[in-house]
Amino acid sequence: MDESWSLGTAEMLQQIGTLTWAMNDDKAPKMVENLTAMRIGYELYQRLSGQRDVDALRNQTIMAIAKFVKDHPKASKEELTKEISKQIALFAKRLEEI
Structure with missing residues (x-):
């Protein structure tokens, strides 16, 4: 497994903040929103599944x-x-x- 995608709690909160910004700002690139959502989803899966x-x-x-x-x-x-x-x-x- 590639640990480079792993997020600590502080990084997770930062990613959630970035996602919130990207979703609410019309000027934010859609790619930022998509990549941030994928990182958060990946981290949640890793934490909840115990993988x-x-x-x-x-x-x-x-x-x-x-x-x-x-x-x-x-x-x-x-x-x-x-x-x-x-x-x-x-x-x-x-x-x-x-």
Whole structure:
């Protein structure tokens, strides 16, 4: 996910202000209104859906598996399967908590 579109609370309020201005000022370019509305919509979706949390959790799981493989280069297929299964189960448990 591209974090460059992420808005903090202060930035979100600023974008809402910009949208309000663009909607009420006849001289404001329509593109400003459209882009601002898209940024606000994207941010609301991310906040309400919890998608950022899911993405972060998925990345943590991948990194944990990669670390195991790096730390245990001679691990057997059974050991790898066991570790991957453990990490996926942990991912699923954490996902339910979100």
